[in-house]
Amino acid sequence: YTFNSIFEHLRQVNNFSEIGANQLKTQKLFYLSIKAIFSPIWGFVYGYIVKFGFLDGWYGLIIAIISSTETFLKYTKAIVKLKALKVANCDVIHISSMKTWRGGEQQVANLVLGQIKRGLLVYMFIKKGSSLMSFCIANEIPFSIIKFNNGFNIYSAFKIKKLSKRLQAKVIHMHCSPSHTLSIFSKLLGNPAKLVLSRRVIFPVRSNVLSYKKFNYSGISKIICVSESTKKVMAQTVEAVEKLNIIYDGIDINKFRQVYAPHLKRSLGIEGKKVIGNISAVVAEKDYFTFVDTAEIVLNKIPDVHFLIIGSGAEYEPIKKYISIKKLGANITMLGFRKDIPELLSIIDVFLMTSTMEGLGSTILDAFASKVPVVATNVGGIPEIVLHESTGLLSSPKDFESLSDNVIRLLNDKL
Structure with missing residues (x-):
């Protein structure tokens, strides 16, 4: 059997029935009531008799009863959630199709939690199995699962x-291209909510x-740009430039206060070394090739340092492979995706961002x-938060010699 005990099975039933209820709570009350009565009965008959569960004796009976109980709980929880929805007006519905967790998803999470803290009623439409789905479950945020199909799904738009x-709902907040398309379709189908797009x-x-x-659709009330640079790019397409507003990303600074994690240096085998790191998706626009080239120059001048690449991607x-070709494997560690960002930042001495384009660079x-x-490139919205010689040092993109000089300068300042 797949469970070590009945109690473990029951805990799983509770979790799965909660997920199922969140997916069903947009159905009609009559439909849910009928399913709550008859589906558990059929589930028991199917599992115990049709699938020959009775051949497993006592355990087969227990499993059939628990499985039918999960079905019953799924529909009854959905009914309770549906009735709660009927009496509660919603301030904002957030829609995002993203499956993984990157900077954009962190910003969605920050926004949602901030709105809830301010007393707003929030709801989410997300993709099944996504990181945002786990976020909603962990924070008890009501949500529904929809299929995005790059935005061309009329059923989801109708939903x-x-x-x-x-x-x-007063506002639909669109956080990606598929949600943008779906929301326009829902508006054309008669959705009265105002549309707000984040870029x-x-x-x-x-x-x-x-x-x-899409970007000039009259039903969009506002387009929120993450930086002045993003707004300038959008102004090349959007005719009604008065709809473009700049709202910079925000972070929860309390997460980074009084964090100290010396054990990370021990576990990485880099005790006593200065650490230079970057935290971002490992994708083309982050230009980690320049990061490695910068590291090579720094290591030639200051050998007793170590570089960290924190993130995953295409x-x-x-x-x-490039690190291996450069024979820098002992000096550069790729950690992949991590959740302990405050702890990792506590052991980093210089933050190095070598991007060729950035909306803002919220890390x-x-x-x-x-x-x-911080040492960074002067691209996109980065110069709006990193003021050269004031809040950090800037270099041109791909200029690994200038970047290495700036890193060395900061390391020497800290020595």
Whole structure:
């Protein structure tokens, strides 16, 4: 059997029924009531008789009863949640199709928790199995699962419209391209909520008719740009520039206060060494090749330092291979995706960001909160938070010689 005890099985039943209830609570009350009565009965018959569960004796009976109980709990919890939704108006519905956890998802989480703290009623539409789904479950935030299909899913758009009307939602906040498309479809289907779009990347809008129509849709009330640089890029496409507003990313500075994790240096075998690190997805625009080139120059001048690459992504293996080609494997450690960011920042002496484009570079804010000096490239929104010679040191993108000089300068200042 897959469980070590009945109690372990029951805990799993409670968790799974909660997830199932969140996916069902947008259904009609009559449908849920019928399913709550008959589905558990059929589940027991199917598991115990049709699937020959009775051949397993006492254990087969217990499993059949527990499985049917899970089905009953799933529908009854959905009924309770649906009734709660009917009496509660919603201030904001957030929609995001992202499955993994990167800076954008952290910002969505910060925003949602901040709104809840201010007393707003918040709801989310997310992808099944996503990191945001785990976030919602952990923080008891109501959510529904929808299929995004790059935004071209009329059923999901109808579902958004239906729940928005039921909750009398005031605002739909779109956090990605598929949610942008779906929300416009829901608006065309009669969704009365106002639409607000967040734009955190600095990539130009695609030069096709569909993208142009999406960003100039009259039903969008505001477009929130993460930096002045992002706003300038958006202004090249959006005709109603008065809709463009700048709201910089925020962080919870309390997470970074009084954090001290010397055990991390011990576990990495880098005790007594100065540490230079970056925390970001390992993707093309982060330009970790320049990070490695910068590290090579620094190590030639100050051998007793170590570099950390914290993050994962499409360029992970190419960067790992590049480090091997440079014979820097003993000096550069790739840690992959980590959740203990405050602890890792507490052992970093210089934060080095070598991006070729950034909407803002919000992990720099984490470094600031951890009192870690920053060396970065002067691209996108970075110069709006890293003021050269004031709050950090800036270099041109791909200029690993200038970047290494700035890193060495800060290391010498701290020695």
